Amino acid sequence: MKNILIKPSKEHLSNFVSLGGFLIFIGFFDVLANTFLDLNLTGFLPSKLSYLAPLIIGTIGLYFIRIEFSGNKLLDKINTNFNSSNLNAVLTLIVIFSLIKYIPPLLNWFIFDANFAGNVKEDCTGDGACWVFVKVWFNRFVYGMYPDAEQWRINSAFIMLFALVGASFFVPLKFKKYLLIFLLFIYPIIGLKLISGGDFGLKYVETGAWGGLSLTFIVSAFALILCFPIGMFLALGRRSNLPAIRYTSIGFIELWRGVPLITVLFMSAVMFPMFLPDGTYVDKLIRVLIAITLFEAAYMAEVIRGGLQALPKGQYEAAKSLGMGYWRMHFLIILPQALKLVIPGIANTFLALVKDTPLIFVVGLLELAGMVNLAKTNPKWLGMAMEGYVFAGLVFWVICYAMSRYSQNLEKKLSTER
Amino acid sequence: MGKIIELKNVNKWFDKFQALKDVNLEVNQQEKIVICGPSGSGKSTLIRCINRLEEHQEGEIIVDGKEISENTKDIEKIRAEVGMVFQQFNLFPHLSILDNCTLAPIWVKKMPKKQAEEVAMKNLERVQIADQAKKFPGQLSGGQQQRCALARALCMEPKIMLFDEPTSALDPEMIKEVLDAMVDLAKAGMTMIVVTHEMGFAKEVADNMIFMDEGRIVEKAKTKDFFNNPKSDRTKLFLSQIL
Numbered sequence: 001m002k003n004i005l006i007k008p009s010k011e012h013l014s015n016f017v018s019l020g021g022f023l024i025f026i027g028f029f030d031v032l033a034n035t036f037l038d039l040n041l042t043g044f045l046p047s048k049l050s051y052l053a054p055l056i057i058g059t060i061g062l063y064f065i066r067i068e069f070s071g072n073k074l075l076d077k078i079n080t081n082f083n084s085s086n087l088n089a090v091l092t093l094i095v096i097f098s099l100i101k102y103i104p105p106l107l108n109w110f111i112f113d114a115n116f117a118g119n120v121k122e123d124c125t126g127d128g129a130c131w132v133f134v135k136v137w138f139n140r141f142v143y144g145m146y147p148d149a150e151q152w153r154i155n156s157a158f159i160m161l162f163a164l165v166g167a168s169f170f171v172p173l174k175f176k177k178y179l180l181i182f183l184l185f186i187y188p189i190i191g192l193k194l195i196s197g198g199d200f201g202l203k204y205v206e207t208g209a210w211g212g213l214s215l216t217f218i219v220s221a222f223a224l225i226l227c228f229p230i231g232m233f234l235a236l237g238r239r240s241n242l243p244a245i246r247y248t249s250i251g252f253i254e255l256w257r258g259v260p261l262i263t264v265l266f267m268s269a270v271m272f273p274m275f276l277p278d279g280t281y282v283d284k285l286i287r288v289l290i291a292i293t294l295f296e297a298a299y300m301a302e303v304i305r306g307g308l309q310a311l312p313k314g315q316y317e318a319a320k321s322l323g324m325g326y327w328r329m330h331f332l333i334i335l336p337q338a339l340k341l342v343i344p345g346i347a348n349t350f351l352a353l354v355k356d357t358p359l360i361f362v363v364g365l366l367e368l369a370g371m372v373n374l375a376k377t378n379p380k381w382l383g384m385a386m387e388g389y390v391f392a393g394l395v396f397w398v399i400c401y402a403m404s405r406y407s408q409n410l411e412k413k414l415s416t417e418r
Numbered sequence: 419m420g421k422i423i424e425l426k427n428v429n430k431w432f433d434k435f436q437a438l439k440d441v442n443l444e445v446n447q448q449e450k451i452v453i454c455g456p457s458g459s460g461k462s463t464l465i466r467c468i469n470r471l472e473e474h475q476e477g478e479i480i481v482d483g484k485e486i487s488e489n490t491k492d493i494e495k496i497r498a499e500v501g502m503v504f505q506q507f508n509l510f511p512h513l514s515i516l517d518n519c520t521l522a523p524i525w526v527k528k529m530p531k532k533q534a535e536e537v538a539m540k541n542l543e544r545v546q547i548a549d550q551a552k553k554f555p556g557q558l559s560g561g562q563q564q565r566c567a568l569a570r571a572l573c574m575e576p577k578i579m580l581f582d583e584p585t586s587a588l589d590p591e592m593i594k595e596v597l598d599a600m601v602d603l604a605k606a607g608m609t610m611i612v613v614t615h616e617m618g619f620a621k622e623v624a625d626n627m628i629f630m631d632e633g634r635i636v637e638k639a640k641t642k643d644f645f646n647n648p649k650s651d652r653t654k655l656f657l658s659q660i661l
């Protein structure tokens with residue numbers, strides 16, 4: 001083998017590097033010409049070979065420049081990071097070539113060929129994305145079918161929330177406790193009352209009209225806040241020494257974990273009212289909120305139980321030996337450590353919850369993705385599914401990424417390791 | 419000086435394995451007892467039964483006038499009077515050294531925070547790690563952690579201190595600093611039951627020695643007699659190996 005293959009060596013460094021560099025250049029040139037000038041330089045070859053030609057040529061080029069300890073810093077860096085073996089060379093080239101080939105068309109669709117101006121579908125040329133669709137429907141995507149004149153109520157509810165959360169970072173520790181209690185117990189009532197109306201001269205807006213991104217936030221926020229304590233108690237219950245509590249917890253968790261969310265939602269909306277006495281009515285949104293909360297609480301319970309399981313027995317013993325009872329031991333010693341351990345798992349469950357909210361369409365509630373779904377079937381805007389879903393996907397991604405970053409920060413902040 | 423701990427015919431099983439066999443023991447106030455014996459002999463189980471980290475199945479255990487059994491309603495109150503230091507320190511890693519020491523006084527004894535901190539600093543000074551108060555357990559050496567664990571137990575102002583092999587998990591050069599703190603405590607008149615292999619410490623501090631084997635108390639004697647003329651052959655063998 002060694003006699004047949006030319007072995008790149010340090011003695012002929014410049015020869016090998018220029019030969020290899022030339023081959024790599026040809027590979028790149030072929031791909032660039034193909035992408036931007038629509039020229040197929042290797043068209044004379046059979047089609048499959050022509051497709052792979054730049055990859056093959058480039059790999060051979062990279063083989064020639066793979067010289068260890070060449071003394072050239074740049075060359076050594078390239079070799080160790082991108083070109084340490086033939087396989088890595090191929091992978092490097094595939095990644096770079098794919099980026100060259102597929103990023104520009106994507107950018108074209110998103111920005112350069114896209115249409116932003118106008119108010120009707122006909123304003124779009126059809127070459128790129130038709131963001132006019134999103135622009136025109138934006139109000140609906142955010143507020144659903146909520147009456148335009150009343151939208152200030154949703155705005156002010158959310159502004160109030162952000163103001164309260166923002167304030168909680170600045171107020172002194174003494175008031176933080178009260179602010180938290182206000183946020184968790186009083187604000188939700190005020191917020192819901194403000195949005196649903198019916199009293200204080202506010203027009204009543206039925207929950208069926210709520211929708212869009214604001215509904216995504218409302219459903220997620222309520223379920224997030226409520227499922228956490230329930231999950232915590234279920235996790236403790238599953239480890240309890242009292243059989244009644246233990247088996248109830250196990251039964252609850254296994255029941256809710258074993259059923260698809262979509263079924264649960266359907267049952268909550270369609271079946272549940274059948275069991276209620278005539279004349280009683282529980283709002284659809286509230287039923288859905290309870291269903292999602294209990295469903296996610298079952299998952300949360302198992303995540304938290306994982307953390308409880310991971311704590312050494314000595315922590316329990318130390319707490320007991322200091323005279324702490326069950327609740328003090330768990331709330332002061334065990335849970336703070338267990339929850340810190342499972343922050344990634346909790347974040348996981350929360351993200352899944354946010355992304356599960358679109359499923360409430362089965363009961364006729366349309367949050368962001370549901371509104372997109374509705375808008376794309378509007379006869380005036382047929383064929384806009386791509387733009388709509390890309391928009392919804394981006395919004396969800398931003399929300400989830402923000403949550404994920406927050407959980408990472410929290411992990412760092414709470415770390416007491418060296 | 420009255421007796422503060424009394425064990426009568428205590429038997430304990432882990433499933434089929436009998437860990438304690440007919441154990442009788444009396445401890446007077448301010449008495450210092452060192453328990454030694456081979457591993458698996460039931461030394462740790464014995465002292466863990468005293469604050470009911472382990473449950474005994476037969477016999478009576480009376481601590482400070484109260485019997486400990488499954489019917490004991492306020493086992494927490496008894497535990498609050500009995501401090502314990504563990505082999506693995508078992509500090510709370512999510513709390514600073516100071517918070518480790520103040521947590522139980524504040525939440526169990528309902529001590530005001532200011533006062534709890536004063537008590538904690540006093541005890542941390544006593545074990546000479548007051549300068550580490552703001553750090554977290556993970557930032558301390560093993561010896562410092564164990565001294566903090568001692569201070570944490572002392573903050574509850576216990577009547578009795580139990581030590582479960584407090585120096586076994588430490589590097590040799592750190593053992594002395596922990597033992598010094600324990601000697602200080604003994605001189606201050608604390609009632610102590612110590613499970614340890616540190617015979618030097620035992621000779622210096624203990625009033626009585628107990629040798630255990632296979633769940634039984636084989637020999638109980640005054641420290642001097644125990645080391646100078648042990649009665650049972652098993653004790654002689656053990657001492658010949660350890661000294």
